[in-house]
Amino acid sequence: QVQVVESGGGLVQAGGSLRLSCKTSGLSLDDHSMGWFRQTPGKEREGVSAILERDGKIYTYYADSVKGRFTISRDSAQSTVSLQMNSLKPEDSAMYYCAAADARYIGNNNWRHLVRYTVWGQGTQVTVSS
Secondary structure (H helix, E strand, O other), rough: OOEEEEEEEEEOOOOOOEEEEEEOOOOHHHHEEEEEEOOOOOOEEEEEEEEEEEEOEEEEEOOOOOOOOOOEEEEOOOOEEEEEEEEOOHOOOOEEEEEEEOOOOOOOOOOOEEEEEEEEOOOOOEEEOO
């Protein structure tokens, strides 16, 4: 059974850090682009970051709002994708979702496109207090 499970969310003060983890099973991270998305009530789910591979090279992408503060990484041996979040702001508060895409490399123009991600986790809540 293909599955992704997020963990690591919680309550943190502004300026603090959290590290989200996405444990995958039933799939190889070497064969799938992986993304992190977030959603707040009443808003659409938005892409936060993604990690893709092509020809042995790793590509990472970030939303402008998190560039320089968030870092995505993966450990294929541990089947885990992580999102290190530093300098957190109240506007980062959201439910964070991990997702596996339908290909190893979905391209820099597609990493935000939800339709390219076929396996989703249940999410982990991040709340940043001011």
